[in-house]
Amino acid sequence: MTINEECTVVEDRIDPDRWPDVARVPRSPIRGAAAGRLFAAALRKVPVTVEFADGPGGAPSHAGAPAARMLIRNPQALYRRLGSTGLIGFGEAFMAQDWTTDDLVGVLTPLAERMAELVPAPLQRLRPLVLPGHPADERNSIDNTRSNIARHYDLSNDLFAAFLDETLSYSSAYFGSDDAAAEATWSDLAPAQRAKIDRLLDLAAVGPGTRLLEIGTGWGELCVRAAERGAQVRSLTLSSRQRELARARVAAAGLGDRVQIDLLDYRLADGEYDAVVSVEMLEAVGREFWPEYFQTVERVLAPGGRAAIQVITMPHARMLASAGTYTWVHKYIFPGGQLPSIEAIREVVGERTGLQVTDELAMGRHYARTLRLWRERFEGRTEQIDGLGFDAVFRRMWTFYLAYSEAGFGAGYLDVYQLRLDKP
Known part of the structure; x- marks a missing residue:
């Protein structure tokens, strides 16, 4: 399936009892707006082309000849998930089909290569204060x-x-x-x-x-x-x-x-x-x-x-x-x-x-x-x-x-x- 064909797929119903945090988009517009800006800045550092299902706009892609394309189908949901739970939200956004790609490894590999530099160091130090911690159980x-x-x-x-x-x-x-x-x-x-x-x-x-x-x-x-x-x-x-x-x-x-x-x-x-x-x-x-x-x-x-x-x-x-x-x-x-x-x-x-x-x-x-x-x-x-x-x-x-x-x-x-x- 190509990335454009994926865009037209009818949404699967997400069982909210089985997947509560995938079915629910966080209500966090301020965090979402901040995450959107960070996401755009991070993508300028990686060889990935970003496309939007509803046309141009949002996060710019890396200049050059990228090997993989990322289709963002619901940018506000993606940004709010990122702003609320960081990379947990990034994975949940894929599960919810807020974003998709025809080359998942191609998108994720340059992110892994630059993991230490995608988020500014001062913000990395704030991670324990703003993101969820390990459940005690x-x-x-x-x-x-x-x-x-x-x-x-x-x-x-x-x-x-x-x-x-x-x-x-x-x-x-x-x-x-x-x-x-x-x-x-x-x-x-x-x-x-x-x-x-x-x-x-x-x-x-x-x-x-x-x-x-x-x-x-x-x-x-x-x-x-x-x-x-x-x-x-x-x-x-x-x-x-x-x-x-x-x-x-x-x-x-x-x-x-x-x-x-x-x-x-x-x-x-x-x-x-x-x-x-x-x-x-x-x-x-x-x-x-x-x-x-x-x-x-x-x-x-x-x-x-x-x-x-x-x-x-x-x-x-x-x-x-x-x-x-x-x-x-x-x-x-x-x-x-x-x-x-x-x-x-x-x-x-x-x-x-x-x-x-x-x-x-x-x-x-x-x-x-x-x-x-x-x-x-x-x-x-x-x-x-x-x-x-x-x-x-x-x-x-x-x-x-x-x-x-x-x-x-x-x-x-x-x-x-x-x-x-x-x-x-």
Whole structure:
């Protein structure tokens, strides 16, 4: 669908009970007017063409030859949302179709590249005073974490199966090189997911007889591959639906005697293990609990044991600047999460544990391609996703989430690391 065709689409009815803040436009004309001026100034810094459904006017576009166009269908609604809730409102405006585009990643990538400079520094310091804060019930305490996890991972196993490859791996694949990642197609994704898992298992020296603790089960692919190596695996998850399917996959592989999957918070793990592996789980822990996470890894590792951790990171300066900020991703996708920087991880590990970081691999380009393949698959499965009971607003929300994430990795604003940590 072209951007002009999108302009003529009949509006979907937005269920106000399901999507209250998408259905409702804030009544904040003063904030909206101020946000409109800031938005216009920000767009002068990025290579995006802005068009208005009702003709010219409003925010000017960047001078030059932009690669993507943004169609603003309801500028006053967009500006009022921005003025009331910042980037939360920007995402909600897309969900409400106040703005649209035929190249969402193309619009979001230059914004991600210039994230630190789009809003003047004095106004950035006012963020905590004018924008919403984190809800208290999303703090990642033992009491809250399971509900935070359930809001995302318990949506529907069939939903995730609709856009993930056969391994059901919901984390960055590893294609071997950045060049290979850039050229990867859907048929390359499952082998690259297995390569990612195998590299982590190799980092942790998992083999016959290894006692392995996995923190964050996913849908069980790592359990299966570790057990096939001869390891004895205990895996922890807080998602009941993931646990159910992971157990079924383990049983189907004939490995039930080597794998135990428990519905348990990582902080309550007991026992001693030769290896710990955790894939993109640290992001859901919350900043105040990072020390406890790594201390738990240290506590359960036997002397001489290894941990292999895959984790999404953001630049350290932006991590500090955005600390405490409640974002669109928190509200709609991952409640309670916080991306660390690689510097913060090194600091926590070095100052709060006796673990040693002995290997690092950055592979952000691999995640950009992984996300592109997921997004293309998701966008091509509209009928299947609708059949699961998800509405058009949900689909726009997830399209925005996948594109937003792809843009972050493509711009280098986000990265993903595989780390090896040794216990002396």
